[in-house]
Amino acid sequence: MRVLILGSGGREHALAWAVKRSERVKEVLCAPGNGGIAQIARCVPVDLKDLDAMVRVADVERPDLTIVGPELPLSLGIVDALQKRGMRVFGPTRAAAMLETSKGFAKRFLQRHNIPTANYAVCTTADELDKAVDIFHAPIVVKADGLAAGKGVIICPSRQTALEAAHSLFSGKLLGESAQQIILEEFLEGEEISFLCLADGKNIAPLAPAQDHKCIGEGDTGPNTGGMGVYSTDTLLDAGMQEWILRHIAEPTVEGTPFVGVLYIGLMMTARGPQVLEFNARFGDPETQAILLRLESDLVEAIEAAIDGQLDKTELRWMPGASACVVASSAGYPGSYETGFPISGLSSAAEVPGVQIFHSGTSSLGGQIVTSGGRVLGVAATGPSLEDALARAYQAMAEIHFEGIYYRGDIGHRALKKNR
Numbered sequence: 001m002r003v004l005i006l007g008s009g010g011r012e013h014a015l016a017w018a019v020k021r022s023e024r025v026k027e028v029l030c031a032p033g034n035g036g037i038a039q040i041a042r043c044v045p046v047d048l049k050d051l052d053a054m055v056r057v058a059d060v061e062r063p064d065l066t067i068v069g070p071e072l073p074l075s076l077g078i079v080d081a082l083q084k085r086g087m088r089v090f091g092p093t094r095a096a097a098m099l100e101t102s103k104g105f106a107k108r109f110l111q112r113h114n115i116p117t118a119n120y121a122v123c124t125t126a127d128e129l130d131k132a133v134d135i136f137h138a139p140i141v142v143k144a145d146g147l148a149a150g151k152g153v154i155i156c157p158s159r160q161t162a163l164e165a166a167h168s169l170f171s172g173k174l175l176g177e178s179a180q181q182i183i184l185e186e187f188l189e190g191e192e193i194s195f196l197c198l199a200d201g202k203n204i205a206p207l208a209p210a211q212d213h214k215c216i217g218e219g220d221t222g223p224n225t226g227g228m229g230v231y232s233t234d235t236l237l238d239a240g241m242q243e244w245i246l247r248h249i250a251e252p253t254v255e256g257t258p259f260v261g262v263l264y265i266g267l268m269m270t271a272r273g274p275q276v277l278e279f280n281a282r283f284g285d286p287e288t289q290a291i292l293l294r295l296e297s298d299l300v301e302a303i304e305a306a307i308d309g310q311l312d313k314t315e316l317r318w319m320p321g322a323s324a325c326v327v328a329s330s331a332g333y334p335g336s337y338e339t340g341f342p343i344s345g346l347s348s349a350a351e352v353p354g355v356q357i358f359h360s361g362t363s364s365l366g367g368q369i370v371t372s373g374g375r376v377l378g379v380a381a382t383g384p385s386l387e388d389a390l391a392r393a394y395q396a397m398a399e400i401h402f403e404g405i406y407y408r409g410d411i412g413h414r415a416l417k418k419n420r
């Protein structure tokens with residue numbers, strides 16, 4: 001079969017890599033892809049903000065299966081549009097993707113289904129905001145309702161700063177676009193875990209758990225990014241806790257929506273148990289790079305089972321041990337940065353045992369791979385232990401050079417501290 005992947009980042013590179021390993025797959029296409037993806041898939045240009053353009057690519061290429069990577073095409077209704085044309089596509093409908101695209105919708109859904117989450121208030125006017133803020137104790141978390149690429153969450157040390165942040169989200173000063181709804185939320189403390197699962201609307205196949213590192217600086221300091229590194233081990237969640245999360249969080253969400261696709265549950269493991277921080281309606285980036293590296297089963301077979309409502313007959317097999325993915329970014333990211341710098345050392349890095357390099361922001365210029373984004377590469381590795389996986393990823397990273405390369409040297413620090 002021929003599989004089309006929509007997207008252009010490290011997540012899509014990892015998806016293309018995993019899909020290509022399937023015996024069922026003859027050709028992998030990616031739209032638009034990037035410099036690294038082009039080495040293993042045929043890339044077709046497309047604008048991911050343009051629904052008609054994406055539908056035209058599917059019409060021309062006629063893939064047997066389309067997998068949607070990022071949230072933007074989901075929010076535009078790509079799944080509905082392709083399904084209407086009788087095509088097989090993996091991802092939630094526009095309505096189901098609202099679990100990610102509207103935080104207000106997600107919070108009301110969680111409350112309606114008695115799923116544990118932080119106390120909150122949804123406000124649509126400045127008046128509502130002024131009244132609601134009184135019931136919260138500082139720190140207060142202020143969130144814009146819609147998709148904001150990780151920039152719509154502000155943790156405020158006092159009621160006054162929360163009001164200021166909320167007003168600048170309403171006015172558009174903070175995000176460039178004025179928020180229609182704002183969510184005030186109780187601040188939760190604990191360890192964050194990304195729990196992803198494949199869902200067929202009824203049944204669930206959990207993926208290996210992962211922990212992301214959102215801040216740019218070591219020791220989790222500085223501004224938030226799309227994710228600077230991630231690791232996956234079985235010890236992140238014990239079997240009993242995983243079962244609890246499946247029963248009390250994942251199942252009611254998947255059945256209540258109903259949700260077909262990848263449900264990404266962002267959890268805070270608090271003293272009063274796991275609480276949902278957010279839902280994403282797709283594979284995470286960079287979680288996918290670390291998770292798929294550990295997947296021994298056929299990803300395409302599992303995705304097909306999800307589309308057909310047959311996930312109850314699927315059990316995913318995982319490589320024991322651990323995996324990690326360290327992200328290399330351009331100097332200046334997550335602020336402004338320059339691009340177009342040649343990248344060297346990719347082949348010697350790829351020779352380190354257990355290592356896979358996934359490209360996030362690269363392009364190919366006359367055969368030379370150059371930087372083209374803020375996050376440039378994810379160097380991922382597996383190993384019998386987290387220490388081994390990280391050692392391999394950092395050994396490979398040391399081979400790679402481009403002007404201004406930056407990466408965190410402390411990926412996995414929480415788990416390593418516990419292991420000691």
Ligand code: AMP
Pocket residue numbers: 118141143150153185186187188189192214266277278
């Ligand atoms: P979200 O997009 O809602 O997941 O928020 C992005 C990040 O903000 C999360 O990964 C958390 O680190 C942080 N965050 C969001 N909500 C809360 C909360 N209620 N308490 C503490 N931290 C939060």
